[in-house]
Amino acid sequence: MNIGTASERSGLPPKTIRYYEDIGLMKAGRAENGYRDYSTEDVHRLRFLQRSRGLGFSVEECRQLLSLYDDKERESAEVKAIAEAKLAEIDRKLAELAGLRDTLQHLVRHCHGDERPECPIMDGLSGDHAAA
Amino acid sequence: MNIGTASERSGLPPKTIRYYEDIGLMKAGRAENGYRDYSTEDVHRLRFLQRSRGLGFSVEECRQLLSLYDDKERESAEVKAIAEAKLAEIDRKLAELAGLRDTLQHLVRHCHGDERPECPIMDGLSGDHAAA
DNA sequence: CCTTGACCTTCCAGTGACTGGAAAGTGTAG
DNA sequence: CTACACTTTCCAGTCACTGGAAGGTCAAGG
Structure with a gap:
């Protein structure tokens, strides 16, 4: 074909x-x-x-x-080892991404989102405290 | 500096x-x-x-x-819109990754992982049923 | 004063995993 | 016969860096 x-x-x-x-x-x-x-x-x-x-x-x-x-x-053990390593890696990525999500969500929640220039998101991205 | x-x-x-x-x-x-x-x-x-x-x-x-x-x-609304779009994107990625994790974990759990060549992981990866 | 070594500069090439597009050949339906 | 879809190869671009070479600059030690 x-x-x-x-x-x-x-x-x-x-x-x-x-x-x-x-x-x-x-x-x-x-x-x-x-x-x-x-x-x-x-x-x-x-x-x-x-x-x-x-x-x-x-x-x-x-x-x-x-x-x-x-x-x-x-041997299936060989395959399993590769798959387990990948699983651990996915878990790490998941945790990292969840952390990002929380930080970003916190920022978004605290931003009033109107016509004023004050913005906690910007402050969060530029400030020296916490974040990622 | x-x-x-x-x-x-x-x-x-x-x-x-x-x-x-x-x-x-x-x-x-x-x-x-x-x-x-x-x-x-x-x-x-x-x-x-x-x-x-x-x-x-x-x-x-x-x-x-x-x-x-x-x-x-x-306007903070502008910033918020960008951040919200990114948040939605992260949520999509999280869901996708969680799906991968489940599929892979299922595969790993059902693999006896010994010296025999039979391996559900391989079957899962090559078969036509299910998987992400 | 001279050398060593850390730092800085630019530029070019490579990474991973494709994806797009050009130019040309092939196959098929009307 | 012509149109059009599909195939081929090859080259270039994507994204966000990263590595390395070749050379200039600077501060410290002998």
């Missing part, structure tokens, strides 16, 4: 699929006319990539995951 | 301060020897930038915020 179809079925834009090939993440066969040719298995690998990226794994982590995916002898 | 001192006091690396000057976000005076020269007010603006960026505002948003910061006649 052509790249357009593989794109639809995997949820990855054609540009991204070509990019993944460029960086050696996913190579496809070629038809006689020079067009890339994708098998159903290829589409599975693309979906795998689409999901992993969507779950926050970096391209390099996807490369690892993909090689484990291909390795039928791999 | 030199860029190194301004860097320490603002929390921004010298490279970043020069970069901000490059993109016209923050220009500094020059001493006779050609070194950049920062005033206390400059350091305040740098801190403002450091905080705003840390709170997730893009450089372009910081540019807006900074011009409002400089405009003593600005």
Whole structure:
């Protein structure tokens, strides 16, 4: 199947699929006319990539995951370790983002938001106390 | 004061301060020897930038915020609108990240993580059911 | 006075993960 | 036959820095 179809079925834009090939993440066969040719298995690998990226794994982590995916002898412990590290990272990001949210919300709540120039948001961003 | 001192006091690396000057976000005076020269007010603006960026505002948003910061006649409503839009965006990101976390945690919890090759994480990443 | 080393300058290149667009070839439907 | 969608490659741009090279400046120690 052509790249357009593989794109639809995997949820990855054609540009991204070509990019993944460029960086050696996913190579496809070629038809006689020079067009890339994708098998159903290829589409599975693309979906795998689409999901992993969507779950926050970096391209390099996807490369690892993909090689484990291909390795039928791999140990599940290896996969679990990678996933757990990523989970911890997501938790860190969540906490950080929640902190930002609170600071910003505090600022917004205390701003009267009218035509006057006084603004606690500005004060909060420029002051020396607390914040992020 | 030199860029190194301004860097320490603002929390921004010298490279970043020069970069901000490059993109016209923050220009500094020059001493006779050609070194950049920062005033206390400059350091305040740098801190403002450091905080705003840390709170997730893009450089372009910081540019807006900074011009409002400089405009003593600005209306707080304007600032509030920008901050509220950013808050909504952070909430979206938080929800998305929480979703990822749940999916990944589910996967990790169901993986026995031993020497066997069977792995629910891999299945979850490659399968067609569910996931973010 | 000279050297050392920390600091400063500019400029160019690279990061991650794409995305956009140009120019040209291919396939298909009317 | 023509239009148009799809494909190819390649080059450039995005965002917000960051690294490094090559060279100028400055204060302290010998």
